Amino acid sequence: MKLPEKVLIDDVEYKIKEVSHRELQLSNEDLKGEFWGDTRYKPASIRICESMAEDEVKITLVHEIIHAILHERGFDQESDDESMVDGLAHAIRMLAKQNPELIREVLS
Template identity: 80%
Template sequence: MKLPEKVLIDDIEYKVEEVSHKELQLSSEYLKGEYWGDTRYKQASIRICEGMADDEAKITLVHEIIHAILQERGFDQQNNDEAMVDGLAHALRMLAKQNPELIKQILL
């Protein structure tokens, strides 16, 4: 999947890049589990694991965008709730996929 090069979140330009799975795991070693994406707030970057299926890459990008939005809006406690972020990512992706005209009407 061709990822966007950047995404603007509250006027902050987050660079989006694909990285190897190994690089992603090494940089997330202080966290438990397996990671397919991460957001670096100070560097304003979102990293997605390369080589994923398109749908998985899209949902991972949405997941990381939600993290960035929560961070920029000061929702620190909610930002640490991976289950909530993941649930929102899946729900937003399905909303957009199932209702493309609605998305155009209310968000564009």
């Protein structure tokens, strides 16, 4: 999947970049777990692991966008809740896949 170069969240432009799995792990070594993407608020950027299947890339991008939306809306504590963000990402992805006509109408 070709990622978009950027996403506009409120008035903030987040650059989107594919990076290696190793780069994600090294830059997040102070945190626990495996990383397939991350969101940085300053500078506004989203990084996605380059070696994933297309569906994994899509769900990871939605996940990282949710982090950015929550942050830009002032929900910093919620933005740090990985379980909630992941649950929302999967729910939004399924909503879009199962209801494409609704998504076109509501979000156009």
